[in-house]
Amino acid sequence: MTTLSCVIGQTALALEDASEHGEVTRVAVSSGRINAVETDDHVTVPASAIVSFEGDMLTYRSAGLTTESLSDQSEFHWSKVLGLVALVETGEGLGEVADVDLTADGSITSLIMTNGPSIRGDRVLAAGSYAVIVSAE
């Protein structure tokens, strides 16, 4: 297990030549799982190329690299989720997101809240500029 705050800032390391390609600054999520990260060297690494999110460095295989910047994609960057409010789809607030628990393959297992119990990852419906929307229990 790891957390989103650990993934952000990790150094991206290409396995083929052990070259470093910056630190992770942006994270894109789709269907409850990280599907790509972007570094401050403007390298975008799809999740399929990443060996594990649990290491001290983010190791990846260069063969899977894409030149498409995450900023060109419409999906929200989860690197901005920390500190956002979590809202039930009915409009009830659940507090502030402190961090996100992730598995080694980048799946979201839970939202860690600043105050109150964690929220299961499978309840997450969307995340945007204002809030993470979760389903009612």
Next chain:
Amino acid sequence: MGTALMEGKQLVGLPVVDATSGDDIAEIRDVVFDPASGRLTGFTLNKRGEGRLAKLFAGRRQETLMISDVASVGSHAVMVRSGEAMREPTSGDAVAEADPKKGDVSDDRVVTVSGRELGTVIDVIVMAGADPRVVGYRLSTPNGGDAFVPMSEQRAVSGSALIVPDDFAERLRPDLGSFSVEVAAIDQGAS
């Protein structure tokens, strides 16, 4: 959860959030409803602004929010079904065309059929949730206290007065808790 009673003033300033994206697209400026039926028509809107100064200069939005585009009213946000929920005022837009004289019940005098004045309307009480509606009014009584009137006791309403039955004077609810119980009982009786 999602069926709590809220005062109208608690809705003012709530963010309007697109439930499909998590983006905030506006904030509530005022509640628009039909006083005769209690049906919520929708909301007028302000632009979103962070911080006191930004809020001050954010200003009102021309667009309105129809109740049909609202997914749910909650204690922390008004949730809409899409980012396209806000609409430019058009002919026939019930929110934009609501008569402010008839629709504004603030400061209405609450009077029994026999003419006894019970107080002044200071707010509306909204049933939150997926089917939001106005269920009553909060009054300020002549002795400076609070009281609550359910919509079912309303016999007539205008922009200046709200008429209730004579015997209602003895049944005024002094707090939101007992009013909530009464509203639940009325709802149960109606279903």
